[in-house]
Amino acid sequence: MKFIDEYRDADAVRKCARELARITTRPWRVMEVCGGQTHAIIKFGLDELLPKGVELIHGPGCPVCVTPLELIDKALQIAARREVVFCSFGDMLRVPGSATDLLAVKASGGDVRVVYSPLDAVKLAAQTPGKEVVFFGVGFETTAPATAMAVYQAARKGLKNFSMLVSHVLVPPAMEALLNSPDCRVQAFLAAGHVCCVMGYEEYIPIAATYRVPIVVTGFEPLDILQGVIMSVQQLESGRAEVQNQYRRSVRREGNRPAQQILREVFQVVARKWRGIGEIPASGLGLSDAYAAFDAERRFGVSELRIEEPSECLSGLVLQGKIKPHECPAFGARCTPEHPFGATMVSSEGACAAYYRYRRAPVAN
């Protein structure tokens, strides 16, 4: 496959691994922010190729995993209503709420559908005027422009039967929250390439400077990731802390301006709870006042629902990079993809699911 195979070339990957070993003189800890990167690392076994002492910490960049339990419960309540067609991206369906999940709501008669684009939900609303179509708007800056466009189009078309349960989150505030944590272990970041396709990387420059931490905007294929680690280690070894762009074939410094414009039009920055981490100020996107009529929480009266996270799941520590998935006592025994305690075990991008699916046990060094 053109533009994919080149970045998975075995010889080039091994060459990168040798280069990384050559330039590394001390142990370093690099966090990959995005769940897509975590999966690529474990799937391709990239962490096995790293020189001793270079550790990859898996970050909080899986949109499914960080969606708070409270919001899942709101989704379940709305999806169970008779008049509602509840549309979601596929991987949200299996995420457990307090008592059940969307798949079970579907089995009980709820109309829950997987869509590939939020615009499909808008189309559905136009076609089925007798139904309330609700879209579950989840994800980082990557998916937010498409959901913003869906709301924008619904407004333009004057659709009264379309609304959105919004749980969009922003990467930079989460990185700062991690860096502000007193036991932060992260020495450098691989920033999420696709988030930066939309947002560019100017907003990371003050973070790199303030916290003296190298940030390398990185892609998702094996060569991208290894190159991102090399660039991080080069900075760490020479005492630099800058923002660099490894993923130049997709990311521009200023990002995608029209996408940012639609975000500003439809959303406003709000405080947001992160599953396993807690509330982070100014870390999410919510519908702006002009589009408040499309807010499913208000429409279905679930705004006040408050749910506390269960204590047995250690996904918060996993999401903060403080423990590896297999270090959780429940991992693989009481917590499995069939009976997940937390979203990190459910989502195809969750770190626990990646370890369970590809590895089950730590790799011996």
Add this chain to the structure above:
Amino acid sequence: MQTPLDFRASCPFPIQNYPQVLLAHGGGGRLMHQLIGKMFLPAFHNPLLDSQHDASVFEVGGQRLAFTTDSYVVRPLFFPGGNLGSLAIHGTVNDLAMAGARPLYLSAAFIIEEGLPMDTLWRIVTAMRQAADAAGVAIITGDTKVVDKGKGDNLFINTAGVGVVEHPWRIAPQSVQPGDVVLINGDVGRHGMAVMTVREGLEFESAIESDSAPLADVVLQLLKARIEIHCLRDLTRGGLTSVLNEISEGANRVIQVEEKLVPIREDVRAACEILGLDALSVACEGRFAAFVPERDAGRALEVLQAHASSAGACRIGRVTDQEGAKVLLRNAIGAQRILDMFSGEQLPRIC
């Protein structure tokens, strides 16, 4: 004397499991295996069923017969490279073929939703007739039911099949030996992606065609060439991943597969890449895995490659002498990972 069934016994599913059947219970992954293992197998328990093969093999009047059944519920009814009718023949013929049987007779039961256009039904029936002729089987009994509109998805078809077993071997996971070579008869993932791209309205430059095909003839050719076949299984729901895991579990041997040896067509890889699916876990309807001893592997490949249905046959791995139920996949980089069954269905991911 048989122990009477205890009808007071509660549902065998423990309380923490799903109290209702989910779509994922039919997805070919771990949930479906749990449902079969915890409910159907204990309820119907007998030595023939417990072998859990695609078709059961038993003896009647000195003749070994194979018997199987399958229901077909694909949506859309027509897809590039096939339709519900051809699928209903190929699937059951192939289940018989996986026991090394020569398929003879099929039954066909139709559950039709009120309102289905006669013309649609006729096209399906015609396709069944053509597929049955091509596979050398006759449909000798059947059943027709019509359900209320909204109570069925256009049309469901069930077929059962009987075949005759003319070889002396036990073709089953339990016959798999350390050192056996794993062969597959062509590229994987095409049927599932053909159906999915139509169902989801995804458009590519050219349509991905299903690999749906009858496999009985090519299996009979292998047997005629006196290949010592240890196990056969068609790569249907759950794809190659589920099949290898099932056989590893049945044989209690670790199976080692080389990722770069598994053929996947470029358009299938691209569609999977876009949807975030793993082609190795996507269903095929004309592909199977064969476990044969090393000494027969070369000849088996020659027989397969000479047959139109299996021109792309190749070896993809081997059975190790390590005990345990596990499939290991080595990628091009040389790193090794577990090839695990999906929990329920593969779900397209967010980004």
